[in-house]
Amino acid sequence: MTDIDVHHLAAAYALDALDDRERSAFEAHYGACEVCRTDVLEFRHTLTQVADSLVAPPPTSLKAAVMAEVATTRQLSPLVAPVVALDERRRARSLMSMAAAAAAIVMIVVGVVSFRGGDDSDTFAADLAHVMEQTDSQVLSLDSQGGAQGTFRVAWSNSLGQAVLMGEDLPTTPDDKAYELWLITPNSSTAMYVLDPAKDGNVHHTLKAPAEPSAWAITVEPATGSPTATGDIIFVADV
Numbered sequence: 001m002t003d004i005d006v007h008h009l010a011a012a013y014a015l016d017a018l019d020d021r022e023r024s025a026f027e028a029h030y031g032a033c034e035v036c037r038t039d040v041l042e043f044r045h046t047l048t049q050v051a052d053s054l055v056a057p058p059p060t061s062l063k064a065a066v067m068a069e070v071a072t073t074r075q076l077s078p079l080v081a082p083v084v085a086l087d088e089r090r091r092a093r094s095l096m097s098m099a100a101a102a103a104a105i106v107m108i109v110v111g112v113v114s115f116r117g118g119d120d121s122d123t124f125a126a127d128l129a130h131v132m133e134q135t136d137s138q139v140l141s142l143d144s145q146g147g148a149q150g151t152f153r154v155a156w157s158n159s160l161g162q163a164v165l166m167g168e169d170l171p172t173t174p175d176d177k178a179y180e181l182w183l184i185t186p187n188s189s190t191a192m193y194v195l196d197p198a199k200d201g202n203v204h205h206t207l208k209a210p211a212e213p214s215a216w217a218i219t220v221e222p223a224t225g226s227p228t229a230t231g232d233i234i235f236v237a238d239v
Helices: 010-014 020-030 034-054 062-071 101-115 118-132
Strands: 138-141 151-157 162-168 177-184 189-191 203-208 215-222 233-238
Touching: 010 020, 010 034, 020 034, 034 118, 118 151, 118 162, 118 203, 162 177, 177 203
Parallel strands: none
Antiparallel strands: 138 151, 151 162, 162 203, 177 189, 177 215, 215 233
């Protein structure tokens, strides 16, 4: 496009569907325009309503079929060196493209309800929707290291000070171990004390986010918790 009409970009911005030039132009204008700020909030609210409307009970055979497939997938041994300090051992990685906000919400909410169901999943979905309604919300998929099985994603809002962790298709940890999430800044690595063994193959938690992250990481730690990382980084992504 030769000329950018920023007033028409609010919907695409809410979906993270702008190119770099369009995003720069919109963000330069966004802070001073009450109309555009309101439009973005309303579009994001609508996306959460769309996600809620798409949630439906899955077939009873779905979980058994998925878990059977997971059981036949070869697992590779981790090749990552032990962690001494997360903020010192992170290697440079290319950023992964962020999925459109609407697609991320629909996929996550449907997945949670499909595999968990009940009041807990309803509360988790509501927490996720609340985070995603914020104007500064972000969703990031973490990179698997050394063939680690499963997936992890984090959604968070710095203004809200809240994060939502989503782990799927994970192997159960040993009885004395648990998955731990780390919030990494340029100066420190903070244990979020998730400490979930993923007994059902999933890790779903709503957490306080006390600082603006420069990266997120997952390790396996003692089930009692540790203020510093003792295990390998098995999932990580820079913000």
